[in-house]
Amino acid sequence: MTASTTVRLDVPIDDLFGIHNLPYGVYSLPGRAPRVGTRYGEYVVDLATLLGDDVFAGPSLNPFMAQGHDRWVQVRSAVTAALSEDVPRAAVHSASDVTLHLPFDVADYVDFYASEHHAANLGRLFRPDNPEPLMPNWKHLPVGYHGRSASIVVSGTDIIRPAGQRKGPNDPAPVFGPSVRLDIEAELGFVVGTGSALGEPVSAGRAEKHLFGVVLFNDWSARDIQAWEYVPLGPNLGKSFASTVSPWVVPLLALEEAKVRTPVQEPEVLPYLALDEPWGLDIDLEVEWNGEVVSRPPYAAMYWSPAQMLAHLTVNGAPTRTGDLFASGTVSGPAKEQRGAFIELTWGGAEPVTVAGERRTFLEDGDEVVLRATAPGAGGTRIGFGEARGRVVAARHGREV
Amino acid sequence: MTASTTVRLDVPIDDLFGIHNLPYGVYSLPGRAPRVGTRYGEYVVDLATLLGDDVFAGPSLNPFMAQGHDRWVQVRSAVTAALSEDVPRAAVHSASDVTLHLPFDVADYVDFYASEHHAANLGRLFRPDNPEPLMPNWKHLPVGYHGRSASIVVSGTDIIRPAGQRKGPNDPAPVFGPSVRLDIEAELGFVVGTGSALGEPVSAGRAEKHLFGVVLFNDWSARDIQAWEYVPLGPNLGKSFASTVSPWVVPLLALEEAKVRTPVQEPEVLPYLALDEPWGLDIDLEVEWNGEVVSRPPYAAMYWSPAQMLAHLTVNGAPTRTGDLFASGTVSGPAKEQRGAFIELTWGGAEPVTVAGERRTFLEDGDEVVLRATAPGAGGTRIGFGEARGRVVAARHGREV
Numbered sequence: 103m104t105a106s107t108t109v110r111l112d113v114p115i116d117d118l119f120g121i122h123n124l125p126y127g128v129y130s131l132p133g134r135a136p137r138v139g140t141r142y143g144e145y146v147v148d149l150a151t152l153l154g155d156d157v158f159a160g161p162s163l164n165p166f167m168a169q170g171h172d173r174w175v176q177v178r179s180a181v182t183a184a185l186s187e188d189v190p191r192a193a194v195h196s197a198s199d200v201t202l203h204l205p206f207d208v209a210d211y212v213d214f215y216a217s218e219h220h221a222a223n224l225g226r227l228f229r230p231d232n233p234e235p236l237m238p239n240w241k242h243l244p245v246g247y248h249g250r251s252a253s254i255v256v257s258g259t260d261i262i263r264p265a266g267q268r269k270g271p272n273d274p275a276p277v278f279g280p281s282v283r284l285d286i287e288a289e290l291g292f293v294v295g296t297g298s299a300l301g302e303p304v305s306a307g308r309a310e311k312h313l314f315g316v317v318l319f320n321d322w323s324a325r326d327i328q329a330w331e332y333v334p335l336g337p338n339l340g341k342s343f344a345s346t347v348s349p350w351v352v353p354l355l356a357l358e359e360a361k362v363r364t365p366v367q368e369p370e371v372l373p374y375l376a377l378d379e380p381w382g383l384d385i386d387l388e389v390e391w392n393g394e395v396v397s398r399p400p401y402a403a404m405y406w407s408p409a410q411m412l413a414h415l416t417v418n419g420a421p422t423r424t425g426d427l428f429a430s431g432t433v434s435g436p437a438k439e440q441r442g443a444f445i446e447l448t449w450g451g452a453e454p455v456t457v458a459g460e461r462r463t464f465l466e467d468g469d470e471v472v473l474r475a476t477a478p479g480a481g482g483t484r485i486g487f488g489e490a491r492g493r494v495v496a497a498r499h500g501r502e503v
Numbered sequence: 504m505t506a507s508t509t510v511r512l513d514v515p516i517d518d519l520f521g522i523h524n525l526p527y528g529v530y531s532l533p534g535r536a537p538r539v540g541t542r543y544g545e546y547v548v549d550l551a552t553l554l555g556d557d558v559f560a561g562p563s564l565n566p567f568m569a570q571g572h573d574r575w576v577q578v579r580s581a582v583t584a585a586l587s588e589d590v591p592r593a594a595v596h597s598a599s600d601v602t603l604h605l606p607f608d609v610a611d612y613v614d615f616y617a618s619e620h621h622a623a624n625l626g627r628l629f630r631p632d633n634p635e636p637l638m639p640n641w642k643h644l645p646v647g648y649h650g651r652s653a654s655i656v657v658s659g660t661d662i663i664r665p666a667g668q669r670k671g672p673n674d675p676a677p678v679f680g681p682s683v684r685l686d687i688e689a690e691l692g693f694v695v696g697t698g699s700a701l702g703e704p705v706s707a708g709r710a711e712k713h714l715f716g717v718v719l720f721n722d723w724s725a726r727d728i729q730a731w732e733y734v735p736l737g738p739n740l741g742k743s744f745a746s747t748v749s750p751w752v753v754p755l756l757a758l759e760e761a762k763v764r765t766p767v768q769e770p771e772v773l774p775y776l777a778l779d780e781p782w783g784l785d786i787d788l789e790v791e792w793n794g795e796v797v798s799r800p801p802y803a804a805m806y807w808s809p810a811q812m813l814a815h816l817t818v819n820g821a822p823t824r825t826g827d828l829f830a831s832g833t834v835s836g837p838a839k840e841q842r843g844a845f846i847e848l849t850w851g852g853a854e855p856v857t858v859a860g861e862r863r864t865f866l867e868d869g870d871e872v873v874l875r876a877t878a879p880g881a882g883g884t885r886i887g888f889g890e891a892r893g894r895v896v897a898a899r900h901g902r903e904v
Contacts, residue, residue, distance in 0.1 A: 420743040
């Protein structure tokens with residue numbers, strides 16, 4: 103008498119990781135090498151075993167992503183079909199038994215600044231005397247900058263409080279030490295599946311063919327380090343110590359029902375940024391701080407769309423590669439409880455909030471932040487993005503370096 | 504009667520690629536896969552064959568660099584010894600017979616702004632009403648920003664004129680088209696051989712153990728695109744279309760004689776940027792524009808040293824990896840004929856120069872720029888860096904995108 107070698111997985115259709123989601127990630131079992139899997143309910147299903155396809159037998163999504171859009175469609179269809187039948191028991195693991203890893207090798211990383219509400223809030227905070235909170239270029243192009251790929255870590259990685267230089271406007275000289283204004287930025291990250299050659303821009307209309315999927319992204323920010331360093335060449339050490347991504351990449355193919363029109367863009371954008379049917383994504387984010395939800399930023403309110411960001415990024419001929427990641431910038435809505443950064447939520451620290459019974463402006467050592475999100479899926483379901491979790495631990499080198 | 508299988512290479516001691524240089528690069532013969540070689544006089548010598556070491560049999564320096572400083576010392580010594588004896592004929596190629604490739608896989612790329620003369624010149628150009636040309640942070644930290652790794656190309660690659668948005672201060676709205684202020688920045692690039700873990704800063708004193716070598720670096724810059732986009736998050740598309748590196752990585756071990764004290768830093772830097780014996784590099788650059796040398800920027804005048812740049816880059820706990828590249832920013836000396844960018848040399852286009860009989864402010868299609876450099880080597884010799892060459896070709900997509 104032998105145990106059955108197959109099993110039928112029973113996952114409710116309305117599970118956040120139900121049949122209409124099927125995100126991709128990289129997992130490992132204790133003592134085993136990482137491989138590509140999909141999350142289905144409370145299961146992680148090994149895709150190399152399920153599909154008999156070795157492109158999933160390695161520790162990164164990149165080889166699969168590089169196969170291109172037609173393959174993404176085909177594999178999604180094959181996984182959907184396979185999970186409706188009996189599946190090999192050897193392919194199935196409990197989500198609680200696996201370790202999740204960074205799901206792809208990050209090539210170039212760019213962070214945008216695509217929320218009008220966020221950009222305007224920061225303008226009011228940093229330039230209170232200026233009646234116009236947005237910079238003159240802001241509505242003409244999606245402002246963005248390159249960041250550090252090596253610092254991108256998977257959910258659950260501790261965030262070591264960064265040390266660095268800071269200087270207040272009235273300080274005689276900069277001082278060195280652990281950041282005292284450590285913040286988050288709740289963002290989405292867009293993963294480029296297939297790249298584009300040097301000299302060959304990706305048009306806004308073609309962007310969807312290059313975009314593989316979406317992750318949660320926490321762009322941890324040391325506001326004091328950033329404020330002192332960022333003129334004139336932009337943020338560097340105030341950001342480069344760590345960024346957290348969620349382990350499951352939700353395919354853009356799963357987000358058809360989440361597509362919404364982006365806000366009206368006025369003044370009209372230049373032709374290379376125009377789309378016949380401009381699409382954004384109706385994704386609801388949630389920011390949890392020490393167990394308490396403090397903000398619910400709506401991605402649908404973002405001014406610049408993912409297609410516009412990719413078109414802009416490449417319009418000068420810059421090449422892209424499989425594994426490029428571009429993030430949206432902080433997602434903030436018009437209301438206070440929709441702000442995706444604590445510098446906005448506490449208005450530069452002037453309006454502390456109470457979090458799980460304690461007063462907070464910026465992050466304290468031991469604080470934990472979790473980003474989550476859901477979006478409309480097929481058949482009236484909702485798609486879950488899992489989480490991007492990070493706990494702040496004390497600076498290691500702030501005093502003695 | 505068979506031909507000898509070994510050969511003695513006769514290279515003058517004072518050749519710019521003599522026995523005291525021995526840079527590393529990646530070459531290929533027609534129809535063959537790229538491999539690591541060294542340049543010795545007019546020869547390219549295959550290192551896997553010379554040393555019987557397969558770490559050099561691939562298309563990138565990264566595996567060798569990752570082996571660390573002790574191995575770099577050992578291999579340099581072994582190559583020096585081997586080239587003083589008969590060498591296998593199969594290892595030797597004429598430099599004119601090979602194609603040179605990007606010598607390493609670029610991980611993260613950061614561009615600094617380490618020349619006081621360059622920063623002050625740009626301050627005077629962009630903020631003429633401000634009596635202090637340097638920003639308040641400039642003498643306290645090496646200002647820098649992350650750039651696009653995918654756009655880094657090897658010498659000889661054509662530079663496609665980038666298209667993008669630009670808006671002059673008096674224009675009613677931005678326009679789109681090929682850049683009309685295409686410029687260069689003559690820089691050096693520093694290649695990180697061994698990385699450092701997240702949370703573990705590299706001290707200024709330890710930087711030398713991590714730095715593998717030095718390349719020429721041309722940070723092509725579209726000044727009109729840059730001027731419109733860069734506030735508040737720094738340069739992006741004005742830079743990300745292309746950067747050119749020289750194919751030969753000169754080991755830091757070859758530059759012992761080139762070490763010089765950096766200029767006095769006043770105000771005193773914070774302890775993490777201080778060195779007991781601050782060292783810069785006495786490297787003489789040369790900028791050739793359409794066959795005419797128009798500038799000779801002295802690297803010895805740079806304010807911030809390579810060790811300080813690496814210490815700063817990591818002081819917040821940011822990790823580094825084998826293949827990280829950080830560039831110095833434009834090398835400009837105090838004199839006009841030492842300026843390393845055309846925006847400085849022509850004072851924002853207001854003072855055209857005559858180049859090979861033609862009037863120039865910024866780059867025209869068909870123009871070619873070559874960077875070269877030499878430095879003191881052992882025994883009174885000079886070390887050559889080869890060249891970083893690029894020719895500007897017309898924009899491809901500037902009109903129709």
